[in-house]
Amino acid sequence: MTVAQLAEGISKGKRRHLAKAITLIESSREEDQQKAAELLSALPKRNDTLRLGISGVPGVGKSTFIEAFGNLLIEQGHRVAVLAVDPSSPTTGGSILGDKTRMELLSGKEEAFIRPSPTAGTLGGVAKKTRESIQLCEAAGYDIVLVETVGVGQSEFEVASMVDCFMVLMLPGAGDSLQGIKRGILEITDVMVINKADGDQKKLAEMAKSEYKNAFHMLAPKYPGMEVAILTISALQKEGIAEVWEAVNQFKEHLTSNNLFDKNRNKQDLNWFKRLVEDEVLHRIWNQASTQQMVSDLKDDMLSGKISATEAARRLMDEIG
Amino acid sequence: MTVAQLAEGISKGKRRHLAKAITLIESSREEDQQKAAELLSALPKRNDTLRLGISGVPGVGKSTFIEAFGNLLIEQGHRVAVLAVDPSSPTTGGSILGDKTRMELLSGKEEAFIRPSPTAGTLGGVAKKTRESIQLCEAAGYDIVLVETVGVGQSEFEVASMVDCFMVLMLPGAGDSLQGIKRGILEITDVMVINKADGDQKKLAEMAKSEYKNAFHMLAPKYPGMEVAILTISALQKEGIAEVWEAVNQFKEHLTSNNLFDKNRNKQDLNWFKRLVEDEVLHRIWNQASTQQMVSDLKDDMLSGKISATEAARRLMDEIG
Numbered sequence: 136m137t138v139a140q141l142a143e144g145i146s147k148g149k150r151r152h153l154a155k156a157i158t159l160i161e162s163s164r165e166e167d168q169q170k171a172a173e174l175l176s177a178l179p180k181r182n183d184t185l186r187l188g189i190s191g192v193p194g195v196g197k198s199t200f201i202e203a204f205g206n207l208l209i210e211q212g213h214r215v216a217v218l219a220v221d222p223s224s225p226t227t228g229g230s231i232l233g234d235k236t237r238m239e240l241l242s243g244k245e246e247a248f249i250r251p252s253p254t255a256g257t258l259g260g261v262a263k264k265t266r267e268s269i270q271l272c273e274a275a276g277y278d279i280v281l282v283e284t285v286g287v288g289q290s291e292f293e294v295a296s297m298v299d300c301f302m303v304l305m306l307p308g309a310g311d312s313l314q315g316i317k318r319g320i321l322e323i324t325d326v327m328v329i330n331k332a333d334g335d336q337k338k339l340a341e342m343a344k345s346e347y348k349n350a351f352h353m354l355a356p357k358y359p360g361m362e363v364a365i366l367t368i369s370a371l372q373k374e375g376i377a378e379v380w381e382a383v384n385q386f387k388e389h390l391t392s393n394n395l396f397d398k399n400r401n402k403q404d405l406n407w408f409k410r411l412v413e414d415e416v417l418h419r420i421w422n423q424a425s426t427q428q429m430v431s432d433l434k435d436d437m438l439s440g441k442i443s444a445t446e447a448a449r450r451l452m453d454e455i456g
Numbered sequence: 457m458t459v460a461q462l463a464e465g466i467s468k469g470k471r472r473h474l475a476k477a478i479t480l481i482e483s484s485r486e487e488d489q490q491k492a493a494e495l496l497s498a499l500p501k502r503n504d505t506l507r508l509g510i511s512g513v514p515g516v517g518k519s520t521f522i523e524a525f526g527n528l529l530i531e532q533g534h535r536v537a538v539l540a541v542d543p544s545s546p547t548t549g550g551s552i553l554g555d556k557t558r559m560e561l562l563s564g565k566e567e568a569f570i571r572p573s574p575t576a577g578t579l580g581g582v583a584k585k586t587r588e589s590i591q592l593c594e595a596a597g598y599d600i601v602l603v604e605t606v607g608v609g610q611s612e613f614e615v616a617s618m619v620d621c622f623m624v625l626m627l628p629g630a631g632d633s634l635q636g637i638k639r640g641i642l643e644i645t646d647v648m649v650i651n652k653a654d655g656d657q658k659k660l661a662e663m664a665k666s667e668y669k670n671a672f673h674m675l676a677p678k679y680p681g682m683e684v685a686i687l688t689i690s691a692l693q694k695e696g697i698a699e700v701w702e703a704v705n706q707f708k709e710h711l712t713s714n715n716l717f718d719k720n721r722n723k724q725d726l727n728w729f730k731r732l733v734e735d736e737v738l739h740r741i742w743n744q745a746s747t748q749q750m751v752s753d754l755k756d757d758m759l760s761g762k763i764s765a766t767e768a769a770r771r772l773m774d775e776i777g
Binding site: 405433442 | 493496497500501584587588591640671674722725726728729732733734736737738741754755758759761762763764765766767768769770772773776
């Protein structure tokens with residue numbers, strides 16, 4: 136299939152073309168990369184969509200939530216794509232995210248497109264593919280893109296930097312549950328959802344809600360004048376799902392009415408461009424064969440106290456030229 | 457004075473030579489920079505010292521605390537240097553940090569060396585000078601170096617990355633006082649000191665202590681098995697100063713007995729080397745005249761949706777070669 140054919144198919148919302156295009160993006164072949172870049176440039180950029188990150192530790196019920204949430208969105212007339220960033224998949228050999236068998240109802244619908252996490256590559260590589268896949272899904276007419284991730288390493292921060300709204304799913308449980316919260320995670324959270332608030336756990340969920348509320352109050356707000364919504368739900372019993380959607384909409388409304396929605400996306404694009412360039416440049420610096428030995432010697436001299444870090448840096452820069 | 461003369465004077469603990477050497481480090485003249493680099497390489501690296509960062513918002517009583525704390529250290533036989541990182545000094549035209557008139561007793565002592573913040577330069581530049589000045593002070597026989605900073609911008613994070621122990625001074629006051637705590641500040645804190653716990657404020661200070669304690673419990677500990685000590689003191693009335701020193705020593709003991717003291721310093725050195733190189737490389741990339749126009753055009757094309765961030769990065773890398 137040519138790039139033009141792919142672009143046309145995607146513009147018409149053809150699922151097969153979209154899937155093929157994402158495969159192109161996920162390919163590491165230089166030729167495919169070239170085609171993928173052309174395709175992305177040929178497709179329109181849409182700002183009338185919503186990109187929603189959904190994060191949470193394994194077992195929190197992400198798939199169950201996305202199944203219920205996605206179906207609600209479709210009932211309301213939306214078209215929903217589900218993508219995933221899973222840094223654990225390269226090591227475990229397979230991603231559990233975006234698993235269609237776990238989203239039975241959703242995956243059967245014409246208005247939903249579910250794509251599991253790319254199964255190989257570094258987090259940066261996976262993130263790159265997901266970023267570009269978002270654009271493809273939007274071009275194919277999916278106006279809501281859910282990007283799922285697990286609470287591993289830096290993955291939430293990657294996802295937060297590519298979505299309009301970042302939602303964190305939590306388990307009920309107060310006090311101790313707050314210990315060991317990942318550093319910085321509260322600071323990037325736009326909407327917090329405490330799942331499994333059913334049966335015996337209802338009370339625990341309410342306690343957790345109150346503790347998280349206090350925790351948020353200790354932080355400078357991400358957006359002035361906007362409190363982070365904290366909701367207790369039961370994805371399994373489909374309770375509270377509509378309220379989550381309402382909270383997301385209120386959040387979006389706050390962004391839009393403060394001219395932050397487009398501004399955020401532009402900032403994300405520029406940051407991403409900058410990061411791509413800087414990552415590549417720094418990768419070259421630290422991996423060029425010609426300076427590897429020198430860097431290693433400089434480090435030894437520095438740690439033994441022979442030269443200062445400043446002097447070591449000066450010598451390396453002289454060599455790089 | 458030659459580099460050799462400076463090095464000899466510093467090794468003998470001569471204050472005049474130390475002051476001259478720091479002036480050399482603070483100079484932006486290429487010739488001085490060259491001499492400073494030689495000097496640093498000529499001086500020994502000491503691991504038997506303690507580098508202590510002291511941070512806090514203006515008005516928290518840093519100078520009063522350092523005056524009392526420094527004198528206590530000297531009474532115990534230490535030699536104390538006070539340096540400062542103040543990112544606000546370039547704009548306000550003068551630093552209030554390390555102000556000798558505010559540390560009257562301390563500044564009169566032979567065993568103390570106080571150097572105000574460099575008065576010009578970017579935060580990165582000021583931090584570089586301070587890092588190198590630490591080494592000079594240590595070589596001159598000051599076994600405790602206090603690095604003072606205000607709670608502005610990234611300055612605490614800079615200071616935390618160059619000291620063995622990072623202390624934060626806080627004002628009394630509970631509840632609301634926690635709001636607006638700077639992002640990430642708790643996560644880099646090793647010892648917390650609530651100052652002005654005297655008179656009416658004693659009770660408030662105790663409440664703040666209990667709230668901060670809860671806040672720390674919500675975070676993964678910086679060092680496993682080590683709780684952050686929180687002390688209430690009155691620097692003005694010299695109450696609790698010895699307890700602060702005890703807490704710092706306990707912290708140091710924890711690091712030492714876990715082989716983390718030297719490990720941290722080595723890590724700091726390597727990180728600093730890496731950062732110096734990367735800052736310089738990236739500065740060159742974004743500031744070379746030959747690509748400025750191209751970068752600007754690429755950004756426009758990206759924001760208008762003509763090309764993707766990936767494509768923009770690819771084109772720039774092609775140009776850089």
